[in-house]
Amino acid sequence: MKTLPPLSLYIHIPWCTQKCPFCDFNSCIKKKEIEEKKYINHLILDLKQDIHLTTNRTINTIFIGGGTPSLFNYKSINFLLQEIKKNVPIVPLAEISIEMNPSTATYQKFLNFQKIGINRFSIGVQTFNKKLLNILQRQDEQISIKEMKNIIISLKLNNINYDIMYGLPYQSIDDALSDLKKIISLKPQHISWYQLTIEPNTIFYVKKLNLPNTNTIWKMWKEGNKLLSKSGYKQYEISSYAQKGYFCQHNLNYWNFGDYIGIGCGAHGKLTQKNGNIIRIIKNKTTFDYTHGKYRNKLYMVPKKHQPLEYFMNILRIFKPTLKKKLAQYTCVTEHHIQPIIQKAITQGYLKETLYTWETTEKGKNFLNDLLELF
Numbered sequence: 001m002k003t004l005p006p007l008s009l010y011i012h013i014p015w016c017t018q019k020c021p022f023c024d025f026n027s028c029i030k031k032k033e034i035e036e037k038k039y040i041n042h043l044i045l046d047l048k049q050d051i052h053l054t055t056n057r058t059i060n061t062i063f064i065g066g067g068t069p070s071l072f073n074y075k076s077i078n079f080l081l082q083e084i085k086k087n088v089p090i091v092p093l094a095e096i097s098i099e100m101n102p103s104t105a106t107y108q109k110f111l112n113f114q115k116i117g118i119n120r121f122s123i124g125v126q127t128f129n130k131k132l133l134n135i136l137q138r139q140d141e142q143i144s145i146k147e148m149k150n151i152i153i154s155l156k157l158n159n160i161n162y163d164i165m166y167g168l169p170y171q172s173i174d175d176a177l178s179d180l181k182k183i184i185s186l187k188p189q190h191i192s193w194y195q196l197t198i199e200p201n202t203i204f205y206v207k208k209l210n211l212p213n214t215n216t217i218w219k220m221w222k223e224g225n226k227l228l229s230k231s232g233y234k235q236y237e238i239s240s241y242a243q244k245g246y247f248c249q250h251n252l253n254y255w256n257f258g259d260y261i262g263i264g265c266g267a268h269g270k271l272t273q274k275n276g277n278i279i280r281i282i283k284n285k286t287t288f289d290y291t292h293g294k295y296r297n298k299l300y301m302v303p304k305k306h307q308p309l310e311y312f313m314n315i316l317r318i319f320k321p322t323l324k325k326k327l328a329q330y331t332c333v334t335e336h337h338i339q340p341i342i343q344k345a346i347t348q349g350y351l352k353e354t355l356y357t358w359e360t361t362e363k364g365k366n367f368l369n370d371l372l373e374l375f
């Protein structure tokens, strides 16, 4: 192993004001006042337990996700960030993102988070359509487009992402495009536009839903993709579109098979060691275990034979050529080991290669699961 991958930090705050019926994230309803200070103290202890596995690397990006982390007071988040800085070096001007729910997105919240150094905001809008918001059981008062525009201008916010979904129950192609047009009118730097998938362990999974058929979904995607591209957004990953210079550095680190510390209930970490071993750490999901000091649920080494799949599962999501030499730098596997699989993927039209790079073809992007199955 010549190079250790770049390092990021993910922080999970699991509480929300409600549980959305499509959501399979580790989130729970905030029933009473959350003991923020207690949880933050546990996050710091959790971090300290993992630090020795980072081999003195510097953190490049921080992502505070959930749940709805913006439910926390900015003072608690500030205390956490200060404590992190005392324990691990962070690059100057690191990308620091926080997830916000449109019902908790107020001028004061943005201002306070901005003051403590958060420089990227990710807002989970999902849809603006009132009928669809009801189906998604998101009845909380949402910030209006006009209010959002005023906040963006007065605070000069210049790195915003909106999460928006398509393929919702009863959604027409026009509904989906109307949501996208509204988002585009806000001129965000980044848009995560993703298809609703019905996951087990969600309320939607056991409900009979009137979902758009495959043909309608395909048309939604084609029209939406055209609209985004015409409006200056480049698709750089399956669901990620951004203006030039605003790709999400934190997510890119995951997809480039970089390393990350994961702290908080249910967070995952991946930490490569100097001897080439890749360690994965999964934290306990329940707030009860976690706030009783039981942070780690599992720590294991990724077997060598699984490393190619893990590597390509990430790297092939990015829509740009990837350097072949990175495979040997970031895993224990060399190009020679996986050559027969690569040849198969090329023959089947999923992958193209040059002397130094591999890249997913259009066919590979549309049949990514089939491509990954080869590994």
Ligand code: SF4
Pocket: 015, 016, 017, 018, 019, 020, 023, 024, 025, 027, 066, 067, 068, 101, 124
């Ligand atoms: S607000 Fe977000 S994290 Fe919370 S339940 Fe809804 S989708 Fe999941």
